[in-house]
Amino acid sequence: MSTEKKDQRVIIEGAFLRQRAGKSVAFAATPPAPKPAPVRRPAHVARQLALAHHLQRAIENGAVADRAAVARNLGLTRARVTQLLDLLLLAPDLQLTVLEMEAIDGVEPSSERPLRRIAHEPIWAAQQSHFRELFG
Numbered sequence: 001m002s003t004e005k006k007d008q009r010v011i012i013e014g015a016f017l018r019q020r021a022g023k024s025v026a027f028a029a030t031p032p033a034p035k036p037a038p039v040r041r042p043a044h045v046a047r048q049l050a051l052a053h054h055l056q057r058a059i060e061n062g063a064v065a066d067r068a069a070v071a072r073n074l075g076l077t078r079a080r081v082t083q084l085l086d087l088l089l090l091a092p093d094l095q096l097t098v099l100e101m102e103a104i105d106g107v108e109p110s111s112e113r114p115l116r117r118i119a120h121e122p123i124w125a126a127q128q129s130h131f132r133e134l135f136g
Helices: 044-061 067-074 078-089 092-099 112-119 124-135
Strands: 003-006 009-012 016-018 026-028 040-042 102-104
Touching (some): 040 044
16 A cells, blocks of 8 residues: 655545544445435425416316315315415416426425415516526
């Protein structure tokens, strides 16, 4: 094994340094396992928007009488059902963007509340402007 000084770090060829919290430093013959790929799943707000579309379709098809019946069947308050269905007020292109959002390693890109605030803006161009401010 040879060692050499490089940029104030000691490089040891042929061995890999591993250190565990609270334990001593040990050398291993194999490198540590690479980090796993990030876990991606649909964002919570995307699932909520998809649920809102499903509920609205059920109301329109007559499978459920109204929002109050949806709330009773799902064990939600009527206010919560209204909050979910308010997401349908977003401009169509914004809805597509929200449906494509992903949570990466459990980190959500946004919560539902700011999107509902945007959805209450009656003009789609203003919605898009506020959405860009929020998400860049």
